[in-house]
Amino acid sequence: MTAPALQFDVFTLFPDVFAPYLQSSILLRAQQRQLIQIQLHNIRDWTTDRHHITDDEPYGGGGGMVMKPEPIFTAVESVLGSPPTCPVILLTPQGRLFNQGVARQLVQPALEGLTAAAELPSPRLALLCGRYEGIDERVRQYLVSDEISIGDYVLTGGELAALVVIDAVSRLIPGVLGDPDGAEDDSHASGLLEYPHYTRPPEFRGYPVPEVLLSGDHARIARWRREQALLRTWQRRPDMLPNAPLSDKDRKFLAKLEAELPQEPDA
Numbered sequence: 001m002t003a004p005a006l007q008f009d010v011f012t013l014f015p016d017v018f019a020p021y022l023q024s025s026i027l028l029r030a031q032q033r034q035l036i037q038i039q040l041h042n043i044r045d046w047t048t049d050r051h052h053i054t055d056d057e058p059y060g061g062g063g064g065m066v067m068k069p070e071p072i073f074t075a076v077e078s079v080l081g082s083p084p085t086c087p088v089i090l091l092t093p094q095g096r097l098f099n100q101g102v103a104r105q106l107v108q109p110a111l112e113g114l115t116a117a118a119e120l121p122s123p124r125l126a127l128l129c130g131r132y133e134g135i136d137e138r139v140r141q142y143l144v145s146d147e148i149s150i151g152d153y154v155l156t157g158g159e160l161a162a163l164v165v166i167d168a169v170s171r172l173i174p175g176v177l178g179d180p181d182g183a184e185d186d187s188h189a190s191g192l193l194e195y196p197h198y199t200r201p202p203e204f205r206g207y208p209v210p211e212v213l214l215s216g217d218h219a220r221i222a223r224w225r226r227e228q229a230l231l232r233t234w235q236r237r238p239d240m241l242p243n244a245p246l247s248d249k250d251r252k253f254l255a256k257l258e259a260e261l262p263q264e265p266d267a
Contacts, residue, residue, distance in 0.1 A: 003122045004037040005173050006110035008166050009086075011075055012129040013054060015040040017159050027167065030176045037122070038166065039079075046075040055132050064133025072139050076126065086124035087145045089165070090135070091158030095147030098161075102148065103168040110173055127165060129158030191244035193237055195228040227253055 010018065018040055022028065030036045044052040048070075055065040076084055087106075096102065109123035128135075128144065140147070150161045170176050198209040212224045230250055233240050234257055241254070 002034045004034050005114055005122065006035075006107065006169070007037040007039065007122045007124045009039045009041060009079055009124060009126040010129065010162055010166075011041045011043055011072070011079075011126065012157075012159055012162070013043050013131050014129075014157065014159055015042050018163065021163055022166075026176060027170060030170055030173070033175065035173055035175050036166075036170050041075055041079055043071050043075050046071045046078065058133065062133075066133055067131060067135045067139075069136040069138045072128070072135070073143055076128070076143060080124070080126055084126065084143070084145075086126055088126040088128060088143060089146045089148050090128045090130065090140060090144040091150075091161035091165070092130055092135075092147050093149050093152070093154055095149040097152075098148050098150045098165065098168070100168070103165075103172060106165070107169045107172040114174065125165075125169070127158075127162040129162050131157040190229070191240060192229040192233045193240070195225040195232070226250070230254060231257065 043054055054071050055067050058066045113123055150164050202209045212220050230253055
């Protein structure tokens with residue numbers, strides 16, 4: 001059996017929540033084609049008491065419960081070795097903000113493995129899902145190698161964040177998407193928001209598809225799409241433009257937009 005390009009090891013208290021998403025659509029096909037492999041590990045399996053307790057009251061008082069360090073350390077080290085032989089990522093609101101650039105960093109070892117001449121072990125990423133009030137700080141200090149947040153809000157646990165990371169990273173592996181250029185066209189992949197999409201019929205309820213998309217002129221279509229991506233980013237996420245790779249034509253188009261921007265009324 002061919003080794004997958006990338007293996008994800010997910011450590012969680014609720015492995016059942018992953019199946020509906022992982023067994024659907026693109027991620028299911030990627031697993032069937034051995035492009036990725038996803039192993040779910042129930043942290044409760046590494047508890048030693050008959051009630052499988054994984055949390056306890058916080059020292060110093062306060063509300064909520066804290067995940068205990070023993071089952072987490074034992075689970076991760078039993079699967080990945082001591083010390084772990086791959087990155088161990090804690091999904092937490094305190095982590096660095098996840099974006100397309102971080103996804104590219106995480107997938108890089110897999111891309112390098114695909115181009116290596118020798119057969120190498122599959123790169124692995126371990127994702128640790130927190131729950132309850134938080135996780136014992138010693139896990140963060142002595143076991144975790146990275147911390148990632150998917151946004152400035154609070155979720156019930158790290159499982160949804162782990163699915164976001166798996167999805168975004170997997171899409172960057174060649175062959176996972178049907179369109180080989182699909183990942184590069186997505187919003188944020190090029191540093192811009194994505195251009196608008198249309199499909200049949202050419203007119204719906206009196207709303208037509210832009211003429212340029214029906215012209216068959218691929219150069220015009222490419223330029224229209226680029227300008228639409230620039231326009232949409234300028235309108236909705238101007239904070240992205242300073243870091244986007246822009247050509248001279250792009251800058252001239254943005255300058256034209258700025259010149260046409262209506263003046264703000266006097267206060």
